[in-house]
Amino acid sequence: MARVNDQPSGWEWASGLERAEFKRLEQDIRRALGAADFTLLYQPRYQLRTHRPVGAEALIRWQHRKRGLVPPGLFLPVAEQSGLINEIGGFVLHAACIAAAGWPSSLGISVNISARQLLDGVLLDQVAAALEAAALDPERLELEVTETILLDLSLDVQFMLAALRDLGVGLALDDFGTGHTSLATLKRLPFTVMKIDRSVVRTLPRDREDAAIVRAIVGTAQALGLSVVAEGIENAEQEAFLAAIGCDSGQGFLFSPPLSGHEIISRLGAGA
Numbered sequence: 001m002a003r004v005n006d007q008p009s010g011w012e013w014a015s016g017l018e019r020a021e022f023k024r025l026e027q028d029i030r031r032a033l034g035a036a037d038f039t040l041l042y043q044p045r046y047q048l049r050t051h052r053p054v055g056a057e058a059l060i061r062w063q064h065r066k067r068g069l070v071p072p073g074l075f076l077p078v079a080e081q082s083g084l085i086n087e088i089g090g091f092v093l094h095a096a097c098i099a100a101a102g103w104p105s106s107l108g109i110s111v112n113i114s115a116r117q118l119l120d121g122v123l124l125d126q127v128a129a130a131l132e133a134a135a136l137d138p139e140r141l142e143l144e145v146t147e148t149i150l151l152d153l154s155l156d157v158q159f160m161l162a163a164l165r166d167l168g169v170g171l172a173l174d175d176f177g178t179g180h181t182s183l184a185t186l187k188r189l190p191f192t193v194m195k196i197d198r199s200v201v202r203t204l205p206r207d208r209e210d211a212a213i214v215r216a217i218v219g220t221a222q223a224l225g226l227s228v229v230a231e232g233i234e235n236a237e238q239e240a241f242l243a244a245i246g247c248d249s250g251q252g253f254l255f256s257p258p259l260s261g262h263e264i265i266s267r268l269g270a271g272a
């Protein structure tokens with residue numbers, strides 16, 4: 001298993017892995033791409049007012065032959081730093097669009113995109129190709145990018161976001177509430193959805209500061225005409241608070257953990 005260094009030297013990466021372990025993981029990721037060892041799980045998202053399903057988020061899983069289940073938090077940083085994230089991202093987009101094409105047409109699919117993918121020219125073609133291969137209406141696809149990409153917002157990123165939006169896909173700002181995005185920045189970016197980070201949802205409704213932050217996020221999203229999704233809803237009190245302040249939809253263990261491709265079809269098909 002990966003060894004996390006106590007004192008990372010200059011060479012080592014943000015993931016804190018030793019160089020040898022980084023290289024091993026990189027090779028394993030390459031092999032896994034060839035052997036189709038990556039799969040997707042789907043976590044359903046529900047409209048809070050009606051409890052109707054509105055779609056699902058695709059979440060990658062790597063079932064490693066020796067290591068077991070490797071969490072995305074461990075292998076995605078390695079994939080990003082080695083450039084393999086583009087290949088993984090292409091796989092995720094294709095598999096997610098194909099899956100969603102088999103669901104009722106009222107349901108959308110959300111796909112996570114890492115910062116490195118946004119900076120690379122291939123993303124636009126990958127999204128267009130995935131939509132075409134699955135014959136999926138672009139309006140049913142939403143791309144989630146984490147708020148931290150806005151900390152260093154280059155013109156390239158702004159251009160990419162605008163080009164993606166021009167394709168007709170939705171754009172969600174993931175993990176919102178963890179960064180320091182200004183209203184002025186938000187106003188000029190083409191996001192369609194704000195996703196409240198689970199770290200501020202976790203302590204609702206008792207933590208007064210988090211409750212105030214979440215109210216402010218919902219108010220800001222509404223003022224900008226964006227819909228709001230809460231992630232990590234684990235209990236009925238959190239759900240009731242979020243519904244009462246006008247949060248549109250949510251996902252979390254209260255409703256369902258991430259499900260396999262087969263499980264999500266029976267869940268969404270059953271309308272619950």
Ligand code: C2E
Pocket residue numbers: 043058059060071072073076092112113114144174175198231232233234251252253254257258
């Ligand atoms: P995220 O996009 O914010 O996804 C939400 C994470 O919260 C997922 O973890 C999900 O399994 C977990 N989760 C869902 N409901 C609950 C809940 O009620 N309570 C708690 N405590 N957790 C909940 P996961 O699957 O381990 O993914 C972690 C992160 O890895 C994701 O965060 C996303 O940033 C990234 N990721 C996952 N799949 C992909 C992918 O295909 N591509 C890229 N670029 N990133 C991905």
Ligand code: MG
Pocket residue numbers: 057112144174
């Ligand atoms: Mg996400």
Ligand code: MG
Pocket residue numbers: 174175195197198231
């Ligand atoms: Mg998130």
